[in-house]
Amino acid sequence: MDFHTRKEIEKCSNVLFNSNDDRFNYLITKNNDMLDKREVIINISEYDYGVVKSKGNEFELDTITPLSLASLQSLEEAEVWYRQKYPHLPNEYHGIMARYSFGELLTKKEIKNTFKKCKKKLQKLPVGLQINSAPPGEKIKVVFD
Numbered sequence: 001m002d003f004h005t006r007k008e009i010e011k012c013s014n015v016l017f018n019s020n021d022d023r024f025n026y027l028i029t030k031n032n033d034m035l036d037k038r039e040v041i042i043n044i045s046e047y048d049y050g051v052v053k054s055k056g057n058e059f060e061l062d063t064i065t066p067l068s069l070a071s072l073q074s075l076e077e078a079e080v081w082y083r084q085k086y087p088h089l090p091n092e093y094h095g096i097m098a099r100y101s102f103g104e105l106l107t108k109k110e111i112k113n114t115f116k117k118c119k120k121k122l123q124k125l126p127v128g129l130q131i132n133s134a135p136p137g138e139k140i141k142v143v144f145d
Helices: 001-012 075-085 091-101 108-123
Strands: 015-018 026-030 039-042 049-056 062-067
Touching: 075 091
Parallel strands: 015 039
Antiparallel strands: 015 026, 049 062
């Protein structure tokens, strides 16, 4: 939390911590009679506590997971959490990050098996995947603008 936010909170009589999970919602007041005065709503990213997922060693740091993510039970909930946390990313990434955080990664073998099944059943490939190859003997040139 930066200096400006801390000073703004000190001026307020009521501070409301509002989360997407009701268990993490808090209201801090200086006086119970003053509940209708000015309030500051603090974003979850400013107070979401970290939980140590795995201990590090002398060469690596501990792996820390936000408490709001660690409390989720399913991939769908994790995907919604990532969608709220990173709204600027494409939707395909939210599912990938949710699978990664739950330890259910896509492996090369799973992808190859999916391609084999699609070829055998003459199905279309999943949306977003496109395979391009150069004609034999030619090289592919990739240009970045």
